[in-house]
Amino acid sequence: MIQSFIIAKKELQLLIRDKLTATVLFALPFAMILILGLLLGEGFGQKSDDLMRISVLNLDKGLGLNNKSWAEHAIDDIVSTPNIKVEIIQGKELADELVKTGKRAAVIIFNPDFSERVNECSFLSKGVNPFHRDGIYLEKLQVSIIKDNKQPATSAIIESVCQIALLRIVMPWMIGKAFEKLGDPEFIELLGKEVSLPIPPSLRLLIPKDKIPLGELLELASGKDIDLAKNYREKVGVGIQTALTGQFKNYNLTGKSWASLTRSINNPETVKTLTTFQNEDGTGILKRGAIRYQILVPSFTVMFAFSLILISGWIFVAEKRQGTFNRLLSTPVRTSSILMGKFLPTIIISLLQIFFLLGLGKLLLGLKIGLSTWSLTDWMIALIILPFATSFCVAASSLFIGILSKNETQLALLSSVPVCLFALIGGCIFPWEMMPDNAKTLAFLTPQGWALDAFREIMPSSFDTTTDFQLIWKSSLVLSIMGFILLSITWVTLGKIRFGNS
């Protein structure tokens, strides 16, 4: 066993002295993750929902209809619009920042007085009239929209969505209020003054006029009884309202909301998507948006781990050809120790590479590893068992390919299968989500598929709240078995080379 360590130490020493290889082993995978991360952009790794996102900041302090603030009504309205989702932004600074950095084209802000202003909206002369030729005066309602000037088209769409929503809020509210006014004694008094009825000749004896204002007529009818007069006035009001309701049967003029005004039934198929703003930047130094790295880092970790097959295998084949290997075989060191001596460095390098990628991913990219609910055992399974099983399989594969290949060309050809093809099938190059339905079934024919499945489990996306440790165990077991089989074949083959006829 000591002999294995002596050989392993020498192998590592050689590798470290080969600065280019050492750099390639560690820097290249990380550079790839970074470059692809930058290229792929924000949406990568998220299930696309094809919904237009409207970002809203709700500062509204007042109350509107049904004890809800008008802002909430407006948000409800926008959410109920097909193909639109609403994202609630927490705070003015964040809203400014998101627009300034171009992450959001525009943010709609309902300022603290919004409900109060809507409440004041009225067709009455003393009320707030929010309308103008093209829509609604946002400033009159204390609504503001901050826009990114570099995204004029998107912000224009967002603004018009806002305009329509406000129209649908303010219009029914104003109509309903106005309609209520029809029953108002004040209105009837006004009406009584304005509307004069002609007096038929037969009655001119009683009222010696051609015309009489409605108000006077009602007073006359009540026989100067004030209460009765009021009662008559109310009846007229209700009468008018009823008449109008009858006339405009399709509308509920007192509804005060768009839905009841238009008597529309909400389309049950409209999925309401209301979310709060999620910081997808990640917490890392580079703040590059962590979601995509939750997929890229495991994929590349697995892919580069298995591409060690080529590098380690290459070193092994090169040594076989250099004569040092025969010299190694001519020492009294046991075959198993020689094999271990070649095996251990690859495991060590593979483990280092995995931890290097995960560590740098966490530090620089804000990669999320594990869940806060994990116990120490869970962490050990995730960060020791799985990386070790993966590295075991990688090291065994590299020796297997190395012992089968007579020269570097053969090795390059042979290893392209596990390194490239299996990486593709295993889902390291294109995530399973992007591949045909049964791609994942095929993936489990490859070690990469198993490893990736488990590695993605330890780097959960923001939606994951649990970890399938059984899956991690299963993957680790499968990887170990694969490694064990390959290692056994290699051991037997090496024994034949050493003690056989050649």
Next chain:
Amino acid sequence: MTQVHSVILKIDGVTKLHGQFRALNSISLTINRGEIFGLLGPNGAGKSTLLSILAGSSKPCSGIATFDGTQIQPSNQTLRSRIGLVPQDFAFYEDLTAKENLLFFGQLFGLRGTFLTNKVNEILQIIGLDDGKAHQYSKHFSGGMKRRLNLGIALVHSPDVLMLDEPTVGVDPQSRNRIFEAIKTINALGTTVIYTTHYMEEAESLCNRIAILDHGEIIACDTLKNLLALTQTTVKFSIIEDDQSKEEILIRSIPALKPNILPGSYSLTTHTNPTPDIINLLVNEKIQIINLQMDSPNLEKVFLSLTGRHLRD
């Protein structure tokens, strides 16, 4: 009894096939303890193949090889530390220094601690890499230095038998002398040496006994003197021939002497070198000599006479 003990390696009817090709054909040899045994043969004769069987890194197809009475087999691990093979090709780690290479292989043979460092320093001295060169990466070594390091690695575990497979290929005479000195030093310390070469001069100057290998067969195996005796030496000389009596004296004394076409010139071909006898005779008879040239025997001629071909084609 002593005779039996002095044999360290013995091969008996060893045949090795590479596919259909018969690289070694029923070879038998004995190598004595403490000698420098030469294995001389042209390219492709089967020298490396024979060494690999002797070193236990490959199996013969038939026949048996024994080391001190024990059968040499790849699976016989204990013999490995008693044999040191210097392969024909460089076999060391170019990204390690000379010293690191020696330490590494020493460790694989189970050497540790100060014993190992002392041993390594001793070898560095023997192979002449003991100055600053010991700490240079061996990839920066000259061909001669690489050859010496290649040799040194086979010495680190103090083998009983050192086998060298053409250890002087591509080195200048100075480096070759160093290698020879090293081999002689090792041999003087009691190590048996098997020296493989296709340079007959090397075998002549270094080896006690020499086997000549050709097409996988041993065509001769003996001491240098006996081998040289297999071929003949021709001496040609001319005298001032002023009267007929001198020729009569010469022919009477050396019956094998042949007169040439030119008057007064003769030639003599024998298995042993006849020059001293001829000069003695000429001095005694007061015959004046004009010139004498000797075509001395060498292994090249031995090979030529045995195979009809030159050692180097």
